[in-house]
Amino acid sequence: MRHLSTKIPRSHRPRVALVLSILFAGLGQLYNRRYIKGIAFLIIQASFLIAFADFINLGLWGICTLGTIPGTDHSIYLLVYGILALLLLTIAIFLYVMNVLDAYRQAQKIRDGWQAPRLMESIRAGYERSFPYLLTMPGFFMLIFVVIFPLLFAVLLAFTNYNLYHSPPRNLVDWVGFDNFVQLVTVPIWKQTFFTVFSWTVVWTVVATTLQITLGLFLAVLVNDKRVKFKKLIRTVLILPWAVPGFVSILIFAAMFNDTFGAINRDIMIPLLGEGLPWLTDPFYTKIALIVIQTWLGYPFVFALFTGVLQSISSEWYEAADVDGGTRWQKFRYITLPHVLYATAPLLIIQYTTNFNNFNIIYLFNQGGPAVRGQTAGGTDILISWVYQLTFNNQQYSMAATISIIIGLIVSIFAFFQFRRTRSFQEEGNL
Structure with a gap:
């Protein structure tokens, strides 16, 4: 509520409130006679300086130097302190700027004749304005320290030499x-491994995801046909692979594809070919097995997704196509496929980005193996499993962080451009 004073205080100067609030948070509010708000800002800034001044000083020194005395300074701890100090400074600067803007704008209102409402009215109005922010504040702080903090740590780690030979506290x-x-991209062993793993990651993502989408669409269209009986039973059977936990299925497949005692070789390949195939020792056959397993694991979700969309397509479209003499292929191409892709395109894009970082199947099936001479990655390692190997087996932490940044950029750029091009994210009136 705005109150106009009978005596407009033309002498009230917003610049004075601005300068005072810059000198120390709350002084500008006190100048505006907003005593409760001013005292609150004073207490917040004083408490912040008392509680965090030394920590911020240590953090900023640590993130700049990463320590100066080997055996005494722990570089990684100092990096963590530095990131926390930067986050605290960012929050403090934001509140400080809000304090300055509040003091200046309120001083302008007072100069123009505005008079502050009573205490209870002010509290009620402030509560109504800030209620959404109060609800989101805990989640916001959790986002900062659970998501942003680890992300910053990984990014900064990529610009250090943190590895087995530069590991604190013995070394800085x-x-x-x-x-x-x-x-x-220049050192031979890193270059060869990176481009080999990156190429396989792209092939794995495109082939495995496309196959599971194609199989899911084919089965959904087939089961949705009017001539098919027992639809509920068939759908239940086809979704069963989705009901079994993924890691259980992968471990079972790993046993089935075992070169020595696996059922694939013993009961299928040897009777047909006279000898088994090296599913776990030859990278080519291991890659084929991985693609087959991922197709099996991934198609039920796509099948269920497409089934729901197909049931929502009006039968009048197909009846009109029949009247016009449309063939089955034409009805699928011009009616079924556009409707399905329009409704599911974002989820299909997520399928590609998920398989790009599908660590579980690569690691659980064969730990990224078999080993390849002259490379720091296994024959079926994708980028994310290679990062795992570099981190926990080779202690190449900085290089693992570097590859993680590249993975994040690739996935983000791909998802951004695909979502921008997807008709599902356009306004209906602009189609």
């Missing part, structure tokens, strides 16, 4: 700039 970690990115 140093900032190396873009050296890790340069080594990844």
Whole structure:
């Protein structure tokens, strides 16, 4: 509520409130005679300086130097302190700017004749305005320290030389700039491994995901045909692979594809070919097995998704196509497929991005193996499983962080452009 004073205080100067609030949070509010708000800002800034001044000083020194005395300074701890200090400073600067803007804008209102409402009215109005922010504040702080903090740590780690030979506290970690990115595409062992793994990751993502989508669509269209009986039973059977936990299915398949005692070789390949195939020792056959398993694991979700969409397509479309003499292929191409893709395109894109980082099947089936001479990754490692190997087996933490950044950029760029091109995200009136 706005109140106009009978005596407009033309002498009230917004610039004075601005300067005072810059000097110390709350002084501008006190100048505006907003005593409760001013005291609150004073207490917040004083408490922040008392509680965090030393920590921020240590954090900023630590993130700049990463320590100076080997055996005493722990570079990784200092990096963590530095990130936390930067986050605290960001929050403090935001509140400080809000304090300055509040003091200046309120001083302008007072100069123009505005008079502050009573205390209870002010509290009620402030509560109504800030209620949505109060509800989202816990989630926002959790987002900062659970998502943003680890992300910043991983990004900054990519610009250091943190590895087995530069591991604190015995040794210090140093900032190396873009050296890790340069080594990844110039040093022979890193270059060969990176491009080999990256190529297989792309092939794996495209082939496995496309096959599971194609199989799911084919089965959904087939079961949705009017001539098919016992639809509920068939749908239940086809969705059963989805009901079994993925890691259980992968471990079962790993046993079935075992070169020595697996059922695939013993009961199928040897009777047909006279000898088994090296499913777990030859990268080519291991890749084929992985694609087959992922198709089996992934198609039930796509099948269920497409089944729901197909049932929502009006039969009048197909009746009109029959009148016009449309063939089955034409009805599928011009009616079924556009409707299905329009409704499910975002989820299909997620299928591709998920398989790009599908660590579970790669690791559980054969730990990314078999081993390949001259490479730091196994024959079926994709980028994310290679990051795991570098982190926990080789202690190449900085290089693992470098590859993680590349993975994040690839997935983000792909998802961004695909979502922008997807008709599902356009306004209906602009189609």
